[in-house]
Amino acid sequence: MKEVESKMLERAKVLLESGEVARVIGWRKGAFCHDPEPASFESVDELKDFVYDYFCGANLSKYLIAESKKEGKTAVFLKPCDTYSFNQLVKEHRINREKIHVIAVECMAKLDIGKIKAKGLSAVTGVEVDGEQVKVQTLYGEAVLSKTEIVLAKCATCNKTHQVKDEEIVLHERPVRDVNRFAEVEALEQMTAEERFKFWREQLSKCIRCNACRNVCPACSCIKCVFDNPQSGVAAKANDDKFEEQLFHIIRAYHVAGRCTDCGECSRVCPQGIPLHLLNRKFIKDIDETYGEFQAGESAEGKTPLTEYRESDLEPKDVLKEGK
């Protein structure tokens, strides 16, 4: 990963120095080794804080909505999963594609500090990844963990490949794995309606309405979100019952249905550990089963199953018949 990082840094320098781009969007060192943050670098000088490591899980595509409105071109480093969100935003005319230079970078799965801490480790100062083994350094010594057990939820079931690239920095090919991303959804489907309701009620009751999931979500890119708009009649609607407030997540899932690329950012940023991506994945699975396989963001053009009518579309009565 160090090698990849230095190549990225090298390119960022050249692009900024030559004036080819006005800024580079990447990750900047955080207060700890495990919390790098998305950042815009406008000069070579600023690049001293540039970082790309196993904790750079954040999806940078949403930042480009604002960046592509600015003067000059913007270069961005996109991991495979981020490129789907990028495409989707281009399709929705939210990003001006001409003003973006996409540098596709290799990923190899990112780590979840929450999962590392859950293994009983604290004060993590660094990690060294060697294949399946992760050597975690802490103030109190070293421990070796299995990588599979500590990757981000979104990486655990990821088989995404770069959909967009103006250039690429890929030194190692990530092996294609045989994973079923719908396994968890299938488990939920097996539950009775009561069990499922209980599951979600428990999960969603943890929500503190910090709006992190919405703010990070590349599909939630409305100029004015209905939840922030007193005119919409939605914002203050749901205060009668606690669970009603948590319908926020269900409304959100409906709003992004057919557009969600399954980038998994919602679950990554949730401070309460709610598996929000499962709501979206259930929609994705239903769309696949009802209208044929569809991956949002695979292309920046074409129609989507939920907004397109095809003669082969199921009739509502058949959906009800088959509905689970």
Next chain:
Amino acid sequence: MQRIGVFICWCGSNIAATVDVERVADAVKKDQGVVYSATYQYMCSENGQQLIKNAIKEHSLTGIVVGSCSPRMHEATFRKTAEAAGLNSYMVEIANIREHCSWIHKDREEATEKAIILVRTAIAKVNLNAPLSAGESPVIKRALVIGGGIAGIQAALDIAEAGFEVDIVEKNATIGGRMAQIDKTFPTLDCSACILTPKMVDCAQNEKIDILSYSEVEEVKGFVGNFSVKIKRKARFVDEKKCTGCKLCMEKCPSKKGLDEFNMKLNKRPAIYIPFAQAIPNVAVIDPEQCIKLKTGKCGLCQKVCGAGAIDYTQKDEYIERGYGAIVVATGFKPIELNAFNEFGYSENQDVITSLELERIMNAAGPTNGVLLRPSDGEHPKVITFIQCVGSRDTSGCGKPYCSKICCMYTAKHAMLIREKYPDTEVHVFYIDVRTPGKNYDEFFRRAVEQYGVDYIKGMVGKVYNENGKLMVQGSNLIDNEQVLIESDLVVLAAAIEPEPSVRKIATLLTASIDTNNFLTESHAKLRPVESPTAGVYLAGVCQGPKDIPETVSQASACAAKVIGLLVKDKLKTNPCVASANETMCNGCSQCASVCPYGAITYVEKELRVDGKTELRRIASVNPAVCQGCGACTVTCPSGAMDLKGFSSKQIMSEVEEICKR
């Protein structure tokens, strides 16, 4: 703040018997905005309307709620009433307390409670209503008829007669439809072709009529007065303008394995063919499945012999787009598939045939040149058994639950014609009921029994099986209460009819509704029988329900009258309930445009000043002349920027809230 008047109608006893109308009027008296409430025996009557007009003036009302029948019945009436009293017609809301309440409830207490809720819901909406005014849209003075059977032909001729242009789109190579396949017609027994083909010729010769045969409707956009239709002209591999219909190609074509669809596949035809002698247009068509040249690249005989140079193996499907003011659907029917009826052995026995097959066998231009010969060995059948209601009035799930309506009459016709032409033939008919309402119909049936000695047996057939070359028909005779076994040479099944399957696609393209049996739904079963609920779309013939030729022709002419009534207008009032985007909230994401069935949404780049900054934004823009107010965009818009006038999200939510208060 609105000043609302509430008017509760008794509808005689229709509402008042189940709903305590006085209590309803009383309950809403003090609701927000309400300044007047009253009841009346018939609000739609002259006196009732006067009561509304007076109240509007006396109480300076700004909006009214009428608690009455369905808005489909009298919304237009009350809008006119309001307008006459100087109130904008879109300040009127109807609370349907008849169809949605009094007619479906028995308990007076419950119904009254519900009526109050429904009226309050309408009040909640009127509180948020704003006056709207209708625009105008031009009418394209040309009609489209989908289907070139007798229904389509009649409608087209009548419309053309009034001076309007009509296109007939027919999916087959010729117009004529099912009627062209029929030998004789009941109850007069005149030859079908003799009365149909002159009409086909009239169509071809009429300057106002354009026959687009071998074509299908692919896409429909627009709305009443202003449809834009994409039509696929399928490749027939023969130049329609050059072909003279000489049939030399048919003689020379070496591929003779195609089944003759016109003769119900009872005989073979060449790969290049004209469906029948009187086909319109009288132009050949190549069956690409059978043509050796198209399949292997070798042959080309027809091209060599064609003196007109009409054969073109490179022809491709073509698409044309045309504008229409009105559309008539006349897609017709087909007999049902009989594979599911094993008991009659249709698939196993060549001599078990359908009535339409018999029709071709009896026809002089049919596979046996009109001589009654059975398909298996070409012998004259001596004993013929007819079985009625095959798949009709069938609630087992195998067939159709409805009566196909025409079978009793054509079976009587067949039986009579056979007895007339071949008096030595024994004819039996199994029936459940014989249904012959219609002018001279029962007399016709009685002639078959009394004059021609046809043996009618009331009862159903359980089984048809082959025994030593004879078809054994085992059934019950309910009148004599006994089982009968009839040794027959030919068995004729009166198969149920169903709408031509392509009607489903047409219905979807036109957003016309269809019932569980795939028949198109009329706007009102009694009072608007030829109009589809989709404005500007009219229904003729069996696509709307089973019917015979006279009924089909009347319905087609009725359609034509409706179409003419529409096309004589230069302009139509448009619906003011159209969508529009809130510019500051619009993301410009294009989702609304992708769901808009009318293509009413485009995008503009616009400079907006938001929070002290000027920004160039991509914003949805709705063309109000094209928007039909369906609301698909409003529910698709993620930010809620799209809203519908007259049905704003706020209005709808206020109605929902009112209902949820209980």
